[in-house]
Amino acid sequence: MTGTVVRVKGIKRYFEPKTGKWYAYHRKSGKRLKAEFGSPEFFAELEAINAEAKSQEAKPGTLAALIESYRRSAGFQSLKTRTKSDYQKVLEYLKPLGPSPLSELSQGWVARLxxxxxxxxxxxxxxxxxxxxxxxxxxxxxxxxxTVNPVSKVKRVRKATDAPEANRPWMDFEREAVAVALPAHMRLPIALMMYCGLDPQDALTLPRTAVSKGRLDTRRGKTGVPVWVPLPSPVVEALEEEPKHPATTLTLCANSYGKPWTVSGFRASWRPIRQKLEEESKIQPGLTLKGLRHTVATILREMGKDHATIAEMLGQKTEAMAKHYSRRADMSKKMAETVSEFEAEVNRRKTKNV
Known part of the structure; x- marks a missing residue:
């Protein structure tokens, strides 16, 4: 006589050699069932887990169902890893509002949110x-x-008029002061940001294969736009002085432990250096790593480079972003010309009156 094989839908079973026992897991929730498989207690426990899982399912026509649908869409799946991660933070933030019916998500609802x-x-x-x-x-x-997008007529929050400029360009004396104060393991990442205009995330995670024969060949992590530039001599020097470490087989830059940098780890190492330089009045407040991209754009614009060239160097998709990054240089040049013309006009009027 052969035993009866019991198959239960939605359950995953596996044998653990160490304990010599079989275990059952609820596939959808990942919960392990404590009762013995096949027993009345087991089915009662399974029924309770199924009921709980069903209550948590997104109801059609709700924000939660829309979020699930979008997460499965080709549009979301094709996003860059970094962008997808940023979107996920917002989707998690919206999770408590999941039961809200889409029919009630008006312009006013969005504005209040x-x-x-x-x-x-x-x-x-x-x-x-x-x-x-x-x-x-x-x-x-x-x-x-x-049928309509209720966000379309909701205004963004404007920046306060007295708020400090975000990611302002570094002054020449600030760049020099920071370069002197940096420890050996931080010089290469900063040089890549300072002279190649790389975003901190891109500079810190740059693979060793991205540098060959004195050239940088990579892609911007956020946009996927190719970046190809010959390495400026300060970067070459920093590359030669970079301490040897096991992580060089993976990334170009590594921390003092010889492991790949994380952005949070680098910022934690950068913070005390910045604070000390501020206390010594060697730099002004408001210096950020992201500001080095603005610095490169500003210097290039002051050299007379057009926005298309700046966009190519920074790996930006549009000239509009290059214009945004170099706006201080454009303003400075425009104002210098304006003041000069104004002074000449004032002097002309003086002469005329005499």
Whole structure:
């Protein structure tokens, strides 16, 4: 007589040699069932887990269902890893609002969410929530679950007029002061940011294969735009002086432990150096690593390079971003010409009156 094989839908079983026992897991929730497989207690426990899982399922026509649909879409799946991670933060933030019916997500609902997010998370995140929400609603329109995008007429939070400039360009004396103060393992990453205009994330994770025969050949992590530049001599020197470490087989730069940098780890090492230089009045407040991209754009613009060239060097998709990064140089040049013309006009009038 052969034993009866019991098959239970939604359950995964496996044998653990160390304990000599069989275990059962609920596939959808990942929970392990404690009762003995096949027993009345087992099926009662399974029924309770199924009921709980069902109650947590997104109901059709809700924000939660829209988020699930978007996460499965080709548009979301084709995003760059970094962008996808940024979107995920917003989607997790919206999770408590999941039960909200799409029919109730009006322009006013979005505006109230913007204001509440601004109070909790400040301006940048509040505006990013609007961006991701707009993408979600466009997906809903495409899937014919909504007919309008309620974000379209909601204004972004404006920057305060007295707020300091974000990621301002570094002054020449600041670049020199920082270069002198850096320890050996931080010189190469800063040189890549300072002379090649790389974003901190891109500089720190740059693979060793990206540098060959004195040239940098890579892609911008955020946009995927190719970046190809001959290495300036300060970068070549920093590369030659870079301490040898096991991580060089993976990344070009490594921390003092010989391991690949993380952005948070590098910022933690950079912070005390910046603070000390500020205390010694060798740099002014407001210096950021991201500001080095603005510095490169500003210097190039002051040299007379056009926005297309700047965009190519920085790996930007549009000239508009290059214009944004180099706006201080454009303003400085324009004002210098204006003041010079103004002074000449004042002097002309003096002569005329005499």
């Amino acid at each position: 913007r204001d509440k997010t601004f109070e909790k998370k400040k301006r940048k995140f509040a505006n990013y929530v609007l961006t991701v929400l707009s993408i979600l609603f466009e997906h809903a329109i495409e899937q014919e679950t909504m």
